[in-house]
Amino acid sequence: MSSPYLIFFLIFSVYPILFSLTLVFHRWNIISPMKFVGLENISYLIHDPLFWKSITNTFYFLLIHIPLQVVLALVLANALNRKMRGMTFFRASFFLPVVISGVVVTILWKSLYSTETGLLNNLLIQLGLFKIPWLTSVHWAMPSIAIMATWKNVGLYTVFFLAGLQGIPRHLYDAAELDGASAFQQFIHITVPILNPVVLMVVILSTINGFNLFIEPYVTTGGGPVNSTLSVVLYIYRQAFSFYKMGYAATLGFSLAMIIFIVTLIQKRVLEKDM
């Protein structure tokens, strides 16, 4: 009964990986025959400013997205972790953006972010502040996308943290209280260490998410202004399906996979040692 899986695995995993590896050493636009170019794709990649731009863009995104995500999810999970009426409603509303298609969320936020007519800038003006060029400024565009992505995903991580919080035995807090620990001390010395594995998971999932950023810049900015929101997947998409550089796109894909692997490995090391 495992045969469907084995057949599927051969066609949709083994073959693509081998083929992808072959493509790294070739130049190919699908139509004309494949041409062996040795390490040309790799050396092109090393000197490709747009590739490195897309990588630094992603790190910039993660730098804002991950801390925001972890802190907000922890706060929301703590707020939900009470035996009070209406918690189901609150949990469900935090989670709503998670189930809604990224396309909807992105279109919605593009409207909210609109410099002249957007809700956010209208609100800022009402408060007597100034307009922010959310998606049209080189400095603001990536942070704006990071805020939007956090809004979309934070509900999921809230639920992860909530499950973690509910697994902490009550008597730990009781003992700490007897010893005179404040609520904040309890949070730092009991809650945070126990939730460390969940934090690690949230960090790794957000990182993978960040490296896979596609639809958000595709719909809101098209990678602009001046490539400030060009993501790696968007760059691969363009190389492959706008320019038909299959060999180079495959090289980009492999490099991205390796970068994700290395980054998450480092995160795992650091976070597991940390506490």
Place this chain on the structure above:
Amino acid sequence: MNKILLGKIVHYLLLLIGALSFLYPFIWMVSATLKPENEIANLSLIPSHITFDSYRAVFDKIPIVRSFLNSLFVSSAITASVLVFSSMVGYAMTFLSFRGKNLIFYIMLFTMMIPFQITLIPTYILIVKLGLADSYLALILPFMVSAFGIFLFKQYFSSIPRDLIDAARIDGSSEVMILFRVIWPNAFPALVTVGIITFLTTWNEVLWPLIVIREQSMMTMPQMVTLFAIGGSAESQQGVILASAMLLAIPVIIIYIFFQRYFIESMASSGVKG
């Protein structure tokens, strides 16, 4: 006593602010799609008069109903296939002993770790070479079995008592019959979890359709809405673009309202285990 009450009120107030920051944008979106185009920028939620012009424009400009049916068909087919095939493999991995079982397990672990960036282009080329571009098969075939589904099923099946299977075998049931008649009725939570997650991810998938589908009549709903929003046919009318996004969101919102508990628990458990 008063202090506790005050604490509770503050707590609710904070929760309410939280809930509003997630719900308000959606409420604003509903209102924006029902307003005349020139009122969208107003802060007020209530339009001077309710108009369905934006929705009418969407239906006039793009075959959105067709794309809805495409999405519904593709997502249902993938979900059914994942449920059947992944539970079959999960069953074999749990209850049958055969050569290479461990090997398959490691292969599965490995597949789950391959990022899609590596397989994206070769799979696209495979689909093109098979002559499947612009077809339902292009959308369905690469997602018919899921390693993640196999894992969840394997994990859940391990908790089902072996006696149940042994008894059915003595009665002369075939393994396939045991799976569907004995195991499935006892594995409702696993079926719901894998079903919801598979359906939702395929319903919301947009990169793959953008790559393999160019023909408008074959497009999935998120793909069509995306192209509508960034392309010229909406003539950058905000209300019309938002209305198309609203139409994409409505089916999921309706299902979510009724089954939110299953959605949240499914996704939370899959994350913790996966």
